[in-house]
Amino acid sequence: MRAVDTARIEQAVWMMLEAIGEEPDREGLADTPARVARMYQEMFSGLHRDPKEELSARFHVEHEEVVIVRDIPFYSMCEHHLLPFFGVAHVAYLPHHHVVTGLSKLARLVDTVAKKPQVQERMTNEIADALAEALEAEGVLVLVDAEHLCMSMRGIRKPGSRTTTVATRGRYAEDPRERDEVLRLIRLAD
Numbered sequence: 463m464r465a466v467d468t469a470r471i472e473q474a475v476w477m478m479l480e481a482i483g484e485e486p487d488r489e490g491l492a493d494t495p496a497r498v499a500r501m502y503q504e505m506f507s508g509l510h511r512d513p514k515e516e517l518s519a520r521f522h523v524e525h526e527e528v529v530i531v532r533d534i535p536f537y538s539m540c541e542h543h544l545l546p547f548f549g550v551a552h553v554a555y556l557p558h559h560h561v562v563t564g565l566s567k568l569a570r571l572v573d574t575v576a577k578k579p580q581v582q583e584r585m586t587n588e589i590a591d592a593l594a595e596a597l598e599a600e601g602v603l604v605l606v607d608a609e610h611l612c613m614s615m616r617g618i619r620k621p622g623s624r625t626t627t628v629a630t631r632g633r634y635a636e637d638p639r640e641r642d643e644v645l646r647l648i649r650l651a652d
């Protein structure tokens with residue numbers, strides 16, 4: 463895994479502060495470039511990682527039906543403005559030959575795809591692809607519901623607007639009735 467170049471982030475943040483007319487050396491800002499570099503290290507830790515590796519825990523359970531983990535909170539960064547978008551992901555899969563993964567691994571998968579410059583559609587699809595490939599799941603449905611700060615705090619300024627994206631694979635892509643049943647189960651929480 464390639465590490466984030468913290469020294470260059472520090473330089474860049476210092477220059478950005480100067481460029482907006484600030485005094486980067488004043489007391490309150492003196493540690494900001496290093497702080498932002500540490501923060502970016504954490505926020506972009508999913509870059510250059512294979513999301514499928516989060517699903518390494520695989521085991522057999524006598525279970526024939528869908529597994530759904532709802533309301534997995536996430537924070538990501540929109541790649542257009544480098545502002546956060548955040549919300550919840552709902553992840554559903556239909557195991558193949560009783561092969562399941564640990565429940566926490568689904569949340570780890572969401573975190574990994576969220577922690578890099580992203581757009582919501584790609585994030586949704588990357589979660590679905592990882593499940594379809596690593597578990598060879600019979601069906602996958604991922605629903606992501608998020609607010610984008612680039613739409614709330616600037617530009618069009620529509621706080622509270624939410625974006626929903628769905629990705630389906632396998633049986634949930636092929637059979638609308640099966641897909642609707644999973645969507646119904648996901649919405650039980652609402």
Ligand SMILES: Nc1nc2c(ncn2[C@@H]2O[C@H](COP(=O)(O)OP(=O)(O)OP(=O)(O)O)[C@@H](O)[C@H]2O)c(=O)[nH]1
Nearest residue numbers: 540541542547580581582583610612613616617618
């Ligand atoms: N499809 C999609 N668009 C996104 C996402 N995050 C941000 N955007 C949009 O990316 C677009 C970038 O448009 P541009 O016209 O290049 O940028 P801009 O001038 O800052 O646009 P405004 O936000 O409309 O002010 C905007 O419409 C954003 O709302 C995302 O996850 N998915």
Ligand SMILES: [Zn+2]
Nearest residue numbers: 540542543612
């Ligand atoms: Zn944006």
